[in-house]
Amino acid sequence: xxxxxxxxxxxxxxxxxxxxxxxxxxxxxxxxxxxxxxxxxxxxxxxxxxxxxxxxxxxxxxxxxxxxxxxxxxxxxxxxxxxxxxxxxxxxxxxxxxxxxxxxxxxxxxxxxxxxxxxxxxxxxxxxxxxxxxxxxxxxxxxxxxxxxxxxxxxxxxxxxxxxxxxxxxxxxxxxxxxxxxxxxxxxxxxxxxxxxxxxxxxxxxxxxxxxxxxxxxxxxxxxxxxxxxxxxxxxxxxxxxxxxxxxxxxxxxxxxxxxxxxxxxxxxxxxxxxxxxxxxxxxxxxxxxxxxxxxxxxxxxxxxxxxxxxxxxxxxxxxxxxxxxxxxxxxxxxxxxxxxxxxxxxxxxxxxxxxxxxxxxxxxxxxxxxxxxxxxxxxxxxxxxx
Numbered sequence: 372x373x374x375x376x377x378x379x380x381x382x383x384x385x386x387x388x389x390x391x392x393x394x395x396x397x398x399x400x401x402x403x404x405x406x407x408x409x410x411x412x413x414x415x416x417x418x419x420x421x422x423x424x425x426x427x428x429x430x431x432x433x434x435x436x437x438x439x440x441x442x443x444x445x446x447x448x449x450x451x452x453x454x455x456x457x458x459x460x461x462x463x464x465x466x467x468x469x470x471x472x473x474x475x476x477x478x479x480x481x482x483x484x485x486x487x488x489x490x491x492x493x494x495x496x497x498x499x500x501x502x503x504x505x506x507x508x509x510x511x512x513x514x515x516x517x518x519x520x521x522x523x524x525x526x527x528x529x530x531x532x533x534x535x536x537x538x539x540x541x542x543x544x545x546x547x548x549x550x551x552x553x554x555x556x557x558x559x560x561x562x563x564x565x566x567x568x569x570x571x572x573x574x575x576x577x578x579x580x581x582x583x584x585x586x587x588x589x590x591x592x593x594x595x596x597x598x599x600x601x602x603x604x605x606x607x608x609x610x611x612x613x614x615x616x617x618x619x620x621x622x623x624x625x626x627x628x629x630x631x632x633x634x635x636x637x638x639x640x641x642x643x644x645x646x647x648x649x650x651x652x653x654x655x656x657x658x659x660x661x662x663x664x665x666x667x668x669x670x671x672x673x674x675x676x677x678x679x680x681x682x683x684x685x686x687x688x689x690x691x692x693x694x695x696x697x698x699x700x701x702x703x704x705x706x707x708x709x710x711x712x713x714x715x716x717x718x719x720x721x722x723x724x725x726x727x728x729x730x731x732x733x734x735x736x737x738x739x740x741x742x743x744x745x746x747x748x749x750x751x752x753x754x755x756x757x758x
Contacts, residue, residue: 580603
């Protein structure tokens with residue numbers, strides 16, 4: 372993976388706000404069904420446009436925007452066997468729970484725009500196997516075509532972690548949760564290898580590694596939760612085995628919902644587990660008011676030799692556009708601790724976790740990217756006297 376050898380490189384987390392025509396295609400698409408040639412051509416055209424925009428904004432390491440996916444995680448319904456959607460007996464989705472929601476119940480009614488009344492829950496009701504080879508191939512081909520003629524340092528494609536797939540879907544088939552988890556791991560291994568073999572950086576998206584701490588009620592001890600998380604890391608490393616570590620980066624965040632996040636697990640408590648992941652770089656949420664101070668954690672926890680850090684230096688959950696001087700300050704805070712060559716400037720999370728769940732307006736998203744690049748330029752001036 373590239374490093375910031377003479378200037379701070381820029382990247383993001385992957386999922387971008389979908390254009391209206393792509394959103395309409397996804398909304399009428401049934402799980403497991405193939406896109407028609409016309410639908411695929413529309414998606415490919417919009418991917419090319421998104422890649423050009425990333426170049427224009429100054430992003431050094433782009434993604435395809437995940438335009439073909441219904442969400443960063445739900446897309447696996449198209450690529451794994453064994454899952455189905457059933458009505459929820461609780462009147463809510465499996466992951467619409469947690470101590471933060473309990474503590475601020477009235478506020479969450481407003482935040483969510485009203486209580487859920489009719490929702491489905493995805494369950495595992497049969498053996499899990501991978502069936503998404505053709506869909507991955509189409510995404511890879513579109514991304515490769517979009518990159519032609521543009522000057523990027525490299526490019527990445529996200530894929531969801533086994534633990535996040537597991538914890539967002541109820542098991543009704545496998546005898547144990549661990550058997551269920553490792554069945555997902557074995558299946559997702561195929562997708563991970565296809566991305567790496569195509570020449571892209573593989574990014575693993577894994578918010579549930581930390582958000583399950585909030586979902587557990589009563590709160591577990593730190594030691595209990597670390598043991599829980601370690602099993603999910605073991606399953607991920609199993610899926611990554613045999614792949615070159617320097618082609619893998621790992622993203623973790625505390626979820627993108629607009630809530631207080633008062634019950635998030637602190638970075639210092641989960642980092643010892645995260646750093647056991649076979650990844651070359653770690654993309655970690657860091658620009659929001661609940662976690663921005665945690666760059667100090669790296670003063671006592673040493674970034675492993677040869678690894679890189681991709682801190683979020685712009686936020687995806689606010690319409691405020693960060694001033695480039697503030698972005699540069701965030702970048703230099705990290706560079707002074709872990710070394711300038713080990714920092715790549717990133718974003719807290721994707722701007723659209725689901726195709727229809729955009730966190731800011733697309734015009735704001737692109738402006739944030741421009742300020743990310745400008746902030747990286749200012750930081751590079753300070754760190755290298757970069758022109």
